Amino acid sequence: MTIRDDHALAADLATEAGERLLRVREHLGYDDPGALRAEGDRSSHLYLMESLARLRPSDSVLSEEATREERLDPRRLGAERVWIVDPLDGTREFSERREGAEAGAADEGRADWAVHVALWERGRLSAGAVALPSQGRTLTTADPPKLPAYDKGRFRIAVSRTRPPEFVRKLAYLVGADLVPIGSAGAKISAVLTGEVEAYVHAGGQNEWDSAAPVAVALAAGAHASRIDGSELTYNQADPSLPDILVSLPELATSLLAGIRDLHR
Ligand SMILES: Nc1ncnc2c1ncn2[C@@H]1O[C@H](COP(=O)(O)O)[C@@H](OP(=O)(O)O)[C@H]1O
Numbered sequence: 668m669t670i671r672d673d674h675a676l677a678a679d680l681a682t683e684a685g686e687r688l689l690r691v692r693e694h695l696g697y698d699d700p701g702a703l704r705a706e707g708d709r710s711s712h713l714y715l716m717e718s719l720a721r722l723r724p725s726d727s728v729l730s731e732e733a734t735r736e737e738r739l740d741p742r743r744l745g746a747e748r749v750w751i752v753d754p755l756d757g758t759r760e761f762s763e764r765r766e767g768a769e770a771g772a773a774d775e776g777r778a779d780w781a782v783h784v785a786l787w788e789r790g791r792l793s794a795g796a797v798a799l800p801s802q803g804r805t806l807t808t809a810d811p812p813k814l815p816a817y818d819k820g821r822f823r824i825a826v827s828r829t830r831p832p833e834f835v836r837k838l839a840y841l842v843g844a845d846l847v848p849i850g851s852a853g854a855k856i857s858a859v860l861t862g863e864v865e866a867y868v869h870a871g872g873q874n875e876w877d878s879a880a881p882v883a884v885a886l887a888a889g890a891h892a893s894r895i896d897g898s899e900l901t902y903n904q905a906d907p908s909l910p911d912i913l914v915s916l917p918e919l920a921t922s923l924l925a926g927i928r929d930l931h932r
């Protein structure tokens with residue numbers, strides 16, 4: 668089994684899970700968003716767990732939708748290879764109609780949600796893929812996206828639609844940036860890699876599965892990804908909490924970290 672296989676497998680699983688989620692949404696519709704969210708989370712988790720158990724039986728898995736006991740399984744901490752997956756990132760957005768969508772359109776739903784599949788190996792992220800099913804694309808370490816060139820001047824910072832941290836507003840003012848609210852950590856990090864925004868800043872709470880796959884792709888593409896104090900993002904810890912993150916085009920990292928430091932002084 669070659670390393671290249673893991674990159675391709677991450678991309679295939681994320682893409683297939685995403686296509687299944689599109690079908691779940693088409694089948695259930697938007698009348699009961701709670702039921703749509705629950706079925707999306709449940710079915711995508713099941714598909715990924717079954718696929719990984721079949722295709723990579725010796726590896727451990729850390730999934731957002733696992734039970735508390737499964738997450739605390741001590742074998743994961745001693746394992747050399749751990750798949751870190753978020754079967755549906757941006758669950759809230761997955762269950763919402765797009766503003767202005769025409770009833771009966773092919774896809775009436777919001778597009779800012781994602782499926783994350785990452786592989787952590789002996790201390791670092793070694794492969795990953797982020798499927799953006801409603802955008803018809805999967806970003807992958809198998810073929811990392813080419814980063815847009817940074818055009819000096821005013822730039823854009825993606826923030827949570829529903830939980831934007833207060834300090835990011837101050838940061839945007841300080842560094843001369845505009846805020847762009849987007850759902851899903853995967854969709855926001857992807858937006859940095861595809862040129863819709865130039866940075867993503869979050870604080871106040873998040874977990875390893877929210878960022879592992881998009882950070883694997885971001886690092887493979889040459890983007891900056893770190894904690895907001897500039898330290899490394901570390902995965903497969905006993906406590907999966909990873910509460911803050913900065914992803915940006917490499918040219919902006921130094922000034923964003925300096926701005927964040929000034930605001931926290
Ligand atoms: N304060 C917080 N605590 C825990 N998780 C958080 C959080 N803020 C954001 N997240 C998680 O990060 C992901 C992106 O959030 P947002 O769209 O607000 O930026 C969501 O994942 P899920 O949709 O997988 O639950 C959300 O649950």
Ligand SMILES: [Mg+2]
Nearest residue numbers: 753756757877
């Ligand atoms: Mg998530």
